[in-house]
Amino acid sequence: MATVLHWLLDETPTSRLQARLGRHARVALALTRNPLAVIGLIIVALLLVSALAAPLIATQDPVAQDLARRLLPPSAAHWMGTDELGRDIWSRTVFGSRITLTIVLLVAIIAAPLGLVVGAVAGYFGGWCDRILMGVTDIFLSMPKLILALAFVAALGPGIQNAIIAIAIATWPSYARIARAETLTVRHSEFISAIRLQGASATRVILRHILPLCASSMIIRVTLDMAGIILTAAGLGFIGLGAQPPLPEWGAMISRGRNFILDQWWVSTMPGLAIVTVGLGFCFLGDGLRDVLDPKQAGKP
Amino acid sequence: MTAISLRNLDIFYGATKVVHDLTLDIAEGESVALVGESGSGKSTVLKAITGLATNWTGAIAVEGVPRSHRIDRRCARQCQLVFQDPYASLHPRKTVDDALSEPLAIHGIPDDGRRVETTMAAVGLDARLRFRFPHQLSGGQRQRVAIARALMPEPRILLLDEPTSALDVSVQAEILNLLKRLRREQGLTYLMVTHNLPVVSFLCDRLAVMQKGRIVEIAEVARFKTGALASPYARELYAAGASRGC
Amino acid sequence: MTAPLLDIENLRVTFPTSTGPVDVVRGLSFALGRERLGIVGESGSGKSMTGRAILRLVRPPGRVTADRLHFDGIDLLAQNPRRMRLIRGARISMVMQDPKFSLNPVMTIGAQIAEAVLTHERVSRVDLHSRVVAMLEAVRIDDPDRVAALYPHEVSGGMGQRVMIAMMLIPQPDVLIADEPTSALDGSVQAQVLDIIDEQITSKGMGLILISHDLNMVASYCERILVMYRGEVVEECRADALADARHPYTRGLLAAMPHIDETRDELPVLDRRAWTTP
Numbered sequence: 001m002a003t004v005l006h007w008l009l010d011e012t013p014t015s016r017l018q019a020r021l022g023r024h025a026r027v028a029l030a031l032t033r034n035p036l037a038v039i040g041l042i043i044v045a046l047l048l049v050s051a052l053a054a055p056l057i058a059t060q061d062p063v064a065q066d067l068a069r070r071l072l073p074p075s076a077a078h079w080m081g082t083d084e085l086g087r088d089i090w091s092r093t094v095f096g097s098r099i100t101l102t103i104v105l106l107v108a109i110i111a112a113p114l115g116l117v118v119g120a121v122a123g124y125f126g127g128w129c130d131r132i133l134m135g136v137t138d139i140f141l142s143m144p145k146l147i148l149a150l151a152f153v154a155a156l157g158p159g160i161q162n163a164i165i166a167i168a169i170a171t172w173p174s175y176a177r178i179a180r181a182e183t184l185t186v187r188h189s190e191f192i193s194a195i196r197l198q199g200a201s202a203t204r205v206i207l208r209h210i211l212p213l214c215a216s217s218m219i220i221r222v223t224l225d226m227a228g229i230i231l232t233a234a235g236l237g238f239i240g241l242g243a244q245p246p247l248p249e250w251g252a253m254i255s256r257g258r259n260f261i262l263d264q265w266w267v268s269t270m271p272g273l274a275i276v277t278v279g280l281g282f283c284f285l286g287d288g289l290r291d292v293l294d295p296k297q298a299g300k301p
Numbered sequence: 302m303t304a305i306s307l308r309n310l311d312i313f314y315g316a317t318k319v320v321h322d323l324t325l326d327i328a329e330g331e332s333v334a335l336v337g338e339s340g341s342g343k344s345t346v347l348k349a350i351t352g353l354a355t356n357w358t359g360a361i362a363v364e365g366v367p368r369s370h371r372i373d374r375r376c377a378r379q380c381q382l383v384f385q386d387p388y389a390s391l392h393p394r395k396t397v398d399d400a401l402s403e404p405l406a407i408h409g410i411p412d413d414g415r416r417v418e419t420t421m422a423a424v425g426l427d428a429r430l431r432f433r434f435p436h437q438l439s440g441g442q443r444q445r446v447a448i449a450r451a452l453m454p455e456p457r458i459l460l461l462d463e464p465t466s467a468l469d470v471s472v473q474a475e476i477l478n479l480l481k482r483l484r485r486e487q488g489l490t491y492l493m494v495t496h497n498l499p500v501v502s503f504l505c506d507r508l509a510v511m512q513k514g515r516i517v518e519i520a521e522v523a524r525f526k527t528g529a530l531a532s533p534y535a536r537e538l539y540a541a542g543a544s545r546g547c
Numbered sequence: 548m549t550a551p552l553l554d555i556e557n558l559r560v561t562f563p564t565s566t567g568p569v570d571v572v573r574g575l576s577f578a579l580g581r582e583r584l585g586i587v588g589e590s591g592s593g594k595s596m597t598g599r600a601i602l603r604l605v606r607p608p609g610r611v612t613a614d615r616l617h618f619d620g621i622d623l624l625a626q627n628p629r630r631m632r633l634i635r636g637a638r639i640s641m642v643m644q645d646p647k648f649s650l651n652p653v654m655t656i657g658a659q660i661a662e663a664v665l666t667h668e669r670v671s672r673v674d675l676h677s678r679v680v681a682m683l684e685a686v687r688i689d690d691p692d693r694v695a696a697l698y699p700h701e702v703s704g705g706m707g708q709r710v711m712i713a714m715m716l717i718p719q720p721d722v723l724i725a726d727e728p729t730s731a732l733d734g735s736v737q738a739q740v741l742d743i744i745d746e747q748i749t750s751k752g753m754g755l756i757l758i759s760h761d762l763n764m765v766a767s768y769c770e771r772i773l774v775m776y777r778g779e780v781v782e783e784c785r786a787d788a789l790a791d792a793r794h795p796y797t798r799g800l801l802a803a804m805p806h807i808d809e810t811r812d813e814l815p816v817l818d819r820r821a822w823t824t825p
Binding site for chain 3: 338339440469470471472473474475477478481496498499500502503526527537538539541542543
């Protein structure tokens with residue numbers, strides 16, 4: 001282990017592979033030195049594990065109903081109690097992590113690159129291109145995220161795929177704004193001129209030289225936004241426009257528990273706790289990443 | 302053969318003409334300096350030759366081929382620019398290795414990593430610095446990286462924009478020696494923009510003095526060293542340089 | 548001889564880093580009378596930090612310590628921030644490298660110079676205006692009334708630097724610290740700005756500390772030179788005796804500079820192993 005670490009952190013790497021791995025190792029090491037980031041990392045890792053190994057962790061079938069055992073409080077048999085149809089809440093929460101993770105990942109995969117490219121292209125070319133792209137962006141930005149997502153789901157029809165598309169459509173504009181701002185600060189810098197003078201095409205300059213500069217702020221921003229995305233998804237689920245029954249989506253679960261909130265508090269509280277925990281986890285991780293990746297913290301790549 | 306030929310060149314920034322009717326021929330293998338104060342338009346000339354300034358009229362030919370108004374890849378391979386400030390001209394998130402392999406990728410030159418090594422050796426960079434980031438290098442090392450990057454596509458011409466004015470005196474001497482040696486070894490043509498006359502004496506064969514966007518005098522450096530200059534402005538520059546004892 | 552204006556002994560500026568504290572200035576001692584002193588060094592030599600340390604402008608986490616840091620009998624290290632502000636500007640002024648960053652972009656030049664007076668004394672409006680105009684004239688600005696009404700972006704670099712000098716000199720300080728005052732300017736303008744500084748210093752009998760990387764420039768405008776390397780003074784000599792400098796670093800610097808009638812085929816490069824720093 002010590003030799004591997006030594007090889008990774010070698011000040012004078014001898015190959016491109018070693019240099020690249022070493023860079024990642026340094027970021028990872030710096031991240032583990034930040035206690036909040038570690039907590040965030042652990043929470044996100046738990047989310048991943050519970051999503052991947054849901055059938056192993058869950059104690060019962062998440063959709064199996066047992067009306068004889070409805071609305072039971074937390075006990076040894078049902079760790080988080082049961083809901084109004086006698087389904088085990090613990091199992092449903094565990095399986096719900098799959099849905100949450102899918103939403104979060106798909107939104108990140110769709111919205112971040114889209115925003116990044118739109119923003120970088122607008123910032124790099126400027127002029128009409130900038131005005132048109134940013135005009136569209138501003139139209140999207142001028143509407144509240146949740147309401148925009150609501151409108152799209154209403155148009156596309158309720159369902160988890162549509163919820164994902166709607167949330168992605170509502171989130172990309174803020175990424176485009178960030179990417180454009182970052183691009184504008186470097187567009188006329190000498191190192192970009194230098195690479196243009198080498199004969200690089202605009203595509204190459206944007207993809208290989210401008211986007212990497214926006215990437216770290218984007219990673220930070222996306223991670224911090226994850227909590228918001230989860231909340232939006234849960235909100236859509238809560239008003240019945242997200243995942244449809246009997247899918248164990250956390251927002252929908254809270255919504256179902258609303259009727260019993262005073263007498264059977266656990267039905268709403270347990271998935272609510274899951275949302276809060278995961279949201280916090282992403283926030284902590286985002287904060288930690290910002291400390292590690294922020295270019296102003298020069299000295300560490 | 303002429304490496305760079307500028308004919309009746311007028312360059313504009315917006316509506317203002319910053320360079321007026323400039324004509325200059327630089328022979329292959331020659332080292333020429335464009336000298337003048339800031340605002341004299343000397344850097345703008347380099348920008349027009351490279352394609353960074355596009356608003357010009359007249360004719361620019363590089364290696365006998367007229368160049369278009371935009372950056373073109375063929376021209377980029379023959380003619381490279383070294384920027385003034387090595388702190389600004391290197392991408393902060395790219396290692397030395399990335400910076401030097403990028404030109405090879407752009408021009409589709411096959412690369413097994415050896416060319417980066419040989420160029421690094423040629424500019425006097427330790428191979429151990431290969432995977433360092435710019436912020437881990439000193440100013441002199443950065444300028445060597447910038448020179449190495451310009452040399453990667455094996456150009457015939459180097460355009461130098463005040464290549465040592467951001468550096469310390471002791472480092473300036475190292476970079477000047479390096480530029481002189483590279484020119485000798487690789488038969489390069491230099492066009493250097495500077496306000497530092499002693500640097501011209503050390504590195505150049507000929508100089509063109511610019512004032513307010515016009516060339517007021519073109520002289521051999523051998524003649525310049527004796528102070529035998531025709532135009533009053535050039536004599537004034539020489540006197541200012543000589544009186545400061547540098 | 549009277550007591551020196553500035554009396555510094557064993558000045559240290561320390562910055563903490565991840566690998567332990569680093570001394571940027573290590574044990575610097577000198578005294579400044581009503582004279583012109585040049586501090587020369589390359590980047591990282593600690594020359595600028597020395598200037599900032601005297602004015603207590605080193606930002607935390609940097610720390611300044613000294614056995615003695617006296618100005619005109621006042622212990623600068625013992626002053627609280629409020630007292631220090633009264634000394635700064637009124638008695639010791641500093642001109643920085645680039646006027647673009649030192650002038651307030653949204654105030655006219657005249658207002659900024661007037662501000663410099665008003666922070667330190669009470670003056671009537673009529674007096675104030677005439678003093679501003681007189682000061683601008685003193686730094687050889689031909690049309691002081693017009694320039695006083697301009698904003699900083701409307702003037703050239705050389706003019707901006709002259710305005711800076713006017714602003715720094717109008718409270719009539721005893722010591723002027725000029726940190727690379729001309730390196731953002733062109734050759735001929737450089738000489739002009741330095742001549743103005745020189746004229747003002749000499750006529751008012753002030754003390755000047757000229758901080759620069761340019762040995763020749765410092766040699767031609769100062770009487771005494773300190774050469775700094777890595778936070779220490781390696782050479783102290785009279786400016787006219789620079790050619791006889793003994794330290795290999797100073798000699799190396801002198802040799803590494805090309806001359807206007809250069810004939811050498813290769814410039815000698817500093818061999819930093821030729822001397823050791825304890």
